[in-house]
Amino acid sequence: MGEKNYAGERFYWSSPDGLTTLAGLGNELVLQTDYPSKERFRHIENGWKRFKKYVYGNHQGSNGTGPLLFGGFSFDPEKGQSETWSSFSSGSFFMPSMMLTKNKYEYSLTINKVVYPHESPRQCAVHFHKMERSVHRDGQHGAGKGQKQSECFLLEVASAEWLDAVKAATVSIKNKEIDKVVLAREVQLSFKEEIDLYSTLDSLQKEQDSCYIFAFENGSKCFIGATPERLVKKEGGTVLSTCLAGSIRRGLTPSEDLDLQNELLNDEKNLIEHEIVVRMIRNSLKDLCERVYSPEKPVIFKTKNIQHLYTPVRGYMKKESSLLHLIEKFHPTPALGGSPQQAAVEMIRDIEPMNRGWYAGPIGWIDSHDNGEFAVAIRSGLVDGKEAHLFAGCGIVEESDPAAEYQETQIKLKPMLSALGGNYHEQQ
Numbered sequence: 001m002g003e004k005n006y007a008g009e010r011f012y013w014s015s016p017d018g019l020t021t022l023a024g025l026g027n028e029l030v031l032q033t034d035y036p037s038k039e040r041f042r043h044i045e046n047g048w049k050r051f052k053k054y055v056y057g058n059h060q061g062s063n064g065t066g067p068l069l070f071g072g073f074s075f076d077p078e079k080g081q082s083e084t085w086s087s088f089s090s091g092s093f094f095m096p097s098m099m100l101t102k103n104k105y106e107y108s109l110t111i112n113k114v115v116y117p118h119e120s121p122r123q124c125a126v127h128f129h130k131m132e133r134s135v136h137r138d139g140q141h142g143a144g145k146g147q148k149q150s151e152c153f154l155l156e157v158a159s160a161e162w163l164d165a166v167k168a169a170t171v172s173i174k175n176k177e178i179d180k181v182v183l184a185r186e187v188q189l190s191f192k193e194e195i196d197l198y199s200t201l202d203s204l205q206k207e208q209d210s211c212y213i214f215a216f217e218n219g220s221k222c223f224i225g226a227t228p229e230r231l232v233k234k235e236g237g238t239v240l241s242t243c244l245a246g247s248i249r250r251g252l253t254p255s256e257d258l259d260l261q262n263e264l265l266n267d268e269k270n271l272i273e274h275e276i277v278v279r280m281i282r283n284s285l286k287d288l289c290e291r292v293y294s295p296e297k298p299v300i301f302k303t304k305n306i307q308h309l310y311t312p313v314r315g316y317m318k319k320e321s322s323l324l325h326l327i328e329k330f331h332p333t334p335a336l337g338g339s340p341q342q343a344a345v346e347m348i349r350d351i352e353p354m355n356r357g358w359y360a361g362p363i364g365w366i367d368s369h370d371n372g373e374f375a376v377a378i379r380s381g382l383v384d385g386k387e388a389h390l391f392a393g394c395g396i397v398e399e400s401d402p403a404a405e406y407q408e409t410q411i412k413l414k415p416m417l418s419a420l421g422g423n424y425h426e427q428q
């Protein structure tokens with residue numbers, strides 16, 4: 001919805017448990033940062049704090065209603081700019097002019113307005129009425145025209161270099177320079193026709209119901225995806241994070257699927273990949289929380305195309321720590337970066353043959369009470385007219401085999417390829 005008045009200024013978010021769905025229109029307030037360091041999290045936080053001092057009324061609505069920010073951060077602010085991501089800052093958030101929230105079965109409409117000194121209360125009241133009426137008028141838009149089987153050329157970017165990088169990483173791990181690093185690659189798509197964002201979102205929503213579905217529109221570009229990985233959810237003093245790392249394909253029959261599940265639960269290479277993430281998240285939370293709970297062993301998490309090892313981690317904070325501070329502590333977890341964190345990020349910067357932009361960065365929302373939820377923007381793509389850039393990565397550990405990791409990225413690309421609905425032809 002909102003295409004006529006708000007194209008380029010829209011977002012969509014839905015969490016897998018169906019608890020919170022948000023659709024926002026219009027950039028009523030924009031907070032952006034280009035700080036090339038961890039300072040970027042505080043920069044956004046300070047901007048939001050300053051703004052909140054002037055928020056009228058004490059909003060006590062349910063989750064994801066009232067004035068809130070939606071946005072995200074790039075993976076690595078020190079990587080430098082690229083043509084593809086040129087309009088994306090290292091952190092960018094907006095408070096929508098209008099937002100529809102669905103909490104399970106309850107719908108709420110939020111209208112935000114920044115009031116300037118010259119505006120009278122009457123003018124504001126007229127504005128709120130107008131906005132509310134526009135929702136009813138605009139409500140019928142948004143059904144996807146359907147882009148199924150649109151012809152599309154698919155170009156694998158630097159896959160030979162990526163395989164070399166995976167090999168080089170396993171050598172560094174054997175030499176004890178690093179424990180784990182996540183390496184990602186890019187695929188470029190050129191469609192004959194404009195990509196239909198509605199159909200894409202619709203397919204993701206239907207096909208990837210165990211994932212967070214997100215779309216962040218920025219001018220003519222839209223960053224969109226279906227990620228299974230929560231970074232952090234904060235509700236009052238309760239913090240929930242999720243470790244998702246270690247993967248295997250889905251079986252073609254229920255019994256093959258179960259065999260693969262058992263194989264993954266007992267596979268040493270994948271258990272190491274996973275354990276490194278759990279250790280880091282647990283330790284980060286222990287610094288901030290008086291109690292941290294997580295099961296001893298991972299369980300299986302399935303999406304339509306892939307199965308993962310999964311460990312939830314929950315903590316109760318000692319003293320209030322902000323959501324953006326939690327993001328600063330966690331990002332990037334070893335599910336996206338590696339371990340040790342700094343060495344892994346530097347290695348990615350040096351040997352990964354692409355610029356991640358917002359891929360694998362934190363994306364989500366934060367309300368005026370500092371509650372909110374962020375996911376890690378994987379299984380995602382940047383859509384621009386007829387073009388799309390898709391990304392997929394793998395956790396590399398000592399036992400990693402480049403060809404097997406390549407296969408894993410192929411599976412991770414499937415959700416976006418399917419949602420975009422192309423009839424794909426490989427371009428050499």
Ligand SMILES: C=C(O[C@H]1C=CC=C(C(=O)O)[C@@H]1O)C(=O)O
Pocket residue numbers: 182184229244245246247273308334335336378379391392393394395396412
């Ligand atoms: C980096 C990605 O996946 C991460 C999340 C889950 C499992 C992963 C793995 O098994 O390698 C990755 O760490 C991606 O999908 O691009």
Ligand SMILES: [Mg+2]
Pocket residue numbers: 245246247273394395408
């Ligand atoms: Mg893996």
